[in-house]
Amino acid sequence: MAQKKVSMHILCAQEEKRQEMTLDFIASENYIPASVRRLMGSVLAHKYAEGYPGRRYYPGCGIVDEVEQETQRRALDLFLLSARVWGVNVQPYSGSIANLAVYAALLKPGDTVLAPALAAGGHLSHGSKASFSSKIFSFISYGIDDAYRIDYHALRRLVLEHRPRLIISGASAYPFRIDFKKISALAKEVGAIHLADISHYAGLISAKQYPSPFVYADVVMSTTHKSLFGPRGAMLFFRKQYEAAIQKAVFPGLQGGPHMHTIAAIGEGLLYAKKHRSYYKQVMRNATRMAQQLSQKGIPIIGGGTQSHQVLVHTAAVGMRGDEAQELLEQMGILANRNMIASDMSPQNPSAIRLGTYAVTARGMKEREMDRIAESIATSIRTGVVSAGNIKTVATLCKKFPIHK
Numbered sequence: 001m002a003q004k005k006v007s008m009h010i011l012c013a014q015e016e017k018r019q020e021m022t023l024d025f026i027a028s029e030n031y032i033p034a035s036v037r038r039l040m041g042s043v044l045a046h047k048y049a050e051g052y053p054g055r056r057y058y059p060g061c062g063i064v065d066e067v068e069q070e071t072q073r074r075a076l077d078l079f080l081l082s083a084r085v086w087g088v089n090v091q092p093y094s095g096s097i098a099n100l101a102v103y104a105a106l107l108k109p110g111d112t113v114l115a116p117a118l119a120a121g122g123h124l125s126h127g128s129k130a131s132f133s134s135k136i137f138s139f140i141s142y143g144i145d146d147a148y149r150i151d152y153h154a155l156r157r158l159v160l161e162h163r164p165r166l167i168i169s170g171a172s173a174y175p176f177r178i179d180f181k182k183i184s185a186l187a188k189e190v191g192a193i194h195l196a197d198i199s200h201y202a203g204l205i206s207a208k209q210y211p212s213p214f215v216y217a218d219v220v221m222s223t224t225h226k227s228l229f230g231p232r233g234a235m236l237f238f239r240k241q242y243e244a245a246i247q248k249a250v251f252p253g254l255q256g257g258p259h260m261h262t263i264a265a266i267g268e269g270l271l272y273a274k275k276h277r278s279y280y281k282q283v284m285r286n287a288t289r290m291a292q293q294l295s296q297k298g299i300p301i302i303g304g305g306t307q308s309h310q311v312l313v314h315t316a317a318v319g320m321r322g323d324e325a326q327e328l329l330e331q332m333g334i335l336a337n338r339n340m341i342a343s344d345m346s347p348q349n350p351s352a353i354r355l356g357t358y359a360v361t362a363r364g365m366k367e368r369e370m371d372r373i374a375e376s377i378a379t380s381i382r383t384g385v386v387s388a389g390n391i392k393t394v395a396t397l398c399k400k401f402p403i404h405k
């Protein structure tokens, strides 16, 4: 049988159209500016540059050395970090690899790590049973209280009982402020290292819309694509005393040649983030408005609201599982992912969906649009059906607010 010919360019054009005609509320997704995209597809992708600036294992690295050093400078600058106190590695291929590099650098096999539980908003790479990291290190999870805030009292008890070598703060599905100061103080009590994973909050932190961990933490990890207008990748910030161990863990410990096109594009994204600080204020306003509107329309919000870009919507409280709600919303062109909450027993039976406002805000949407979208979401979830009017609302908004090119 003749194989159907598939063109990647055609598929990419189809994907572009799909993105244009859907409203992306996936809290970890965003759009990258054209200048960042151009660097991703640039000749920098041709270059091998194993090692670090000035210490490469290949010739011809003079220019990519400048690229990497400039991206490092921009990363420190975005968070107002002194290069005397902090260093940054911009080579990690992803957030999961970056977290693994921290474990490889600072832990011995079998060491204990305290990390947020997956069902309480933590990430797979925070020692979930499904993650390779949990086979090497001994992860203990901490959770949240009845108000859906981190239970710092229970965390302290766990810290004193287990005396971990590392404590992780930060999360993927936790809409509230994290008390990085408190977590660092707990770490100090037992001589543990504090890793803050700010992948979801980085841009908000840079614009002072969310607490910063930099005064307190020892190591800070962030991905670059969620809120920093970069391509998919990650950065590892470290206090200087951890520099040698972290650098060695990233390369040659876990990775080979750095992706220089990605590093250049990260640098470009960081500059864009610095120039668009007001964007983050609107991200917060949109998330707050969405939470308020849904709640007023009878759809409960986990924890009563949000203090970030994301909202956990308790769909099970109105009779619909999170996966069912995800499917229903997709029928009208709204993308939001199913999410477990702390009381859920299985990811197959999630009680919530997570809505994030980075992407819709990047399209220029504001509170007025959140009101219209919240109305469509609430009616569909309550009735279990998507109306022609809902579909039209989404299509109209998509056309009115194109994705910037």
Ligand code: DSN
Binding pocket: 027, 028, 095, 123, 172, 173
């Ligand atoms: N999977 C991402 C998220 O959706 O939050 C985090 O890596």
